[in-house]
Amino acid sequence: MARTIEKAVTVEPEIIAREKVPGPYANYLTAQEKAEIDHEIPRYETKRAVGIDALKIVQKYRGWISDDTLKAVAEYLSLSVAELEGVATFYTLIFREPVGRQVIYYCDSVSCWIMGGEQVRAKLEEHLGIKPGETTADGEYTLIPIQCLGDCDKAPVMMVGEQMHRHLSCEKIREIFAGENA
């Protein structure tokens, strides 16, 4: 691009170390959560950079990021709540509302679409009784469309939790959920 709109602000002042006064959320995060967040801190130049990792760590244990969780993480990393909220709402893998115990990410990108992804989506909706973005009544599954999962030669695909399922068909969807009452 030929034009310069503004000089990108890239130098970030180090967060000034303050006298630790326990905040209202001092006891909110568990020792395990704090230990895992602390493990990430030396890997980056600023505490701000740990925000995304910290949210993912806490989400791993709590399922989603509630307002209190957000405030606790912000306090722990000395970030403003607004700043961390901006981050939390930007990224698709951070949930600001409750999700099921397992999240079903079905790929809705082009190769899966060509190979029948729409039919897979319809079958998932029928089987789970929910639409994309919803959670089953028993709190087990949330159905979410996801960007191309990078397994296009095995389309259509989906990921349940961390588990990939490939070459999907209606038959295969039935097999995957066989024995469950979802």
Place this chain on the structure above:
Amino acid sequence: MKASTPLTKNIGPENIAATIEQYQANGGYAGLKKALSTMQPNDVVETVQAANLRGRGGAGFNTGLKWSFVPRGEGSPATKYLVCNADEMEPGTFKDRLLMERDPHQLIEGMIISAYGIEAVRAYIFIRGEYHLAADRLEHAIEEAYEHGYLGHNICGTKFSLDLYVHRSAGNYICGEETALLNALEGKRANPRAKPPFPQVSGLWGKPTVVNNVETLCNISHIIANGPEWYRGLGKGADAGTKLFGVSGRVKNPGTWELPMGTSIREIIELHAGGMQDGYKLKAFLPGGGSTDFLGPEHLDLPMDYDAIGKAGSRMGTGTMIILDDKTCPIGMVRNLMRFFAKESCGFCTPCRDGLPWVEKILTDIEQGKGSVRELDQLAQQVWNMRPGNTFCALAPGAAEPLQSALKMFRKEFLDHIERGCCPYEAAETRFVGA
């Protein structure tokens, strides 16, 4: 050993990662030892530049030349960073996943050599959050590399030290744009930055930073071990080396193959991918992922070279092709792509944030038979609005590529939908997958 397919020489049919012992037994870490013992950092940069390795993330810029813009040597900033862009999310692209899951040490060795070349003190692998297996295997391999003295302080007994970390991202296609990626690594919203300054001068935390694609970095150890002449000789035509090419869609044998640069599209689709499935004809294809222009059957004999594909009016992009067959609605395919880009816009620039949802809506109307001829002009107007230079980054211009080529190539199909008032193709919900 000089393999003709260096990138995949450790990758077998089973989905397991090469261990450090297997990797070393097959010539692994020889390139690193050679670089550290016989070459100065600048020699590494010049060797890679001479090899004419071009960025495999899609842009095709000479990698060594990109590195040469980093201020190096005495008086340069002491802290510099190397970042591997492993945010593979281009629709229809599935090559970096393979390289990371199956041969993580190849990427790690490439990164250590590259960091030595640009004098980086710390390196990050920025991997998309959905690639759990790849991230796990990389983290395990990084531990092995530390244990063997390839990472950490005084690597291989030299003065060179490097730390390498995996950063698991939290989603969003825009993170693959290199300046957005740097913002994401800094813990910010992934809005792209204005360039200049370029990351090589002022990147991560304002320090000189190089961002390279996974596949690009995987080439480095081989270039250093075997020399630039050998590397250039691997290519069939104007471009050097080999490349992972892939095909998805209604072909008999979809997959990924390491082939010489300059391999013809016909060979990739008809020989390696086995040709079209019975009952389907090739109508068109995107040569290198979702943000490249459509090409047609008349382009099958072109070589997969950056410049040859560019001259035909498209881009080689990631080299993973998406095939459109004659039974799939081209309007539906473009609508799917535009929905992707509309969703993935970071929301910063107006033509992208507001233009793409509008495009998606028009295409949805046309696909459902509710469109008008006048709307085709509106789509062309949107393509013009999203042209390069009108937005901060390349997301909108990339989205415009399949759209602008579809408007030309599929004009008859567009008019067909409008005149009939319905989609002449079978609905996506009922197609293909068996009951």
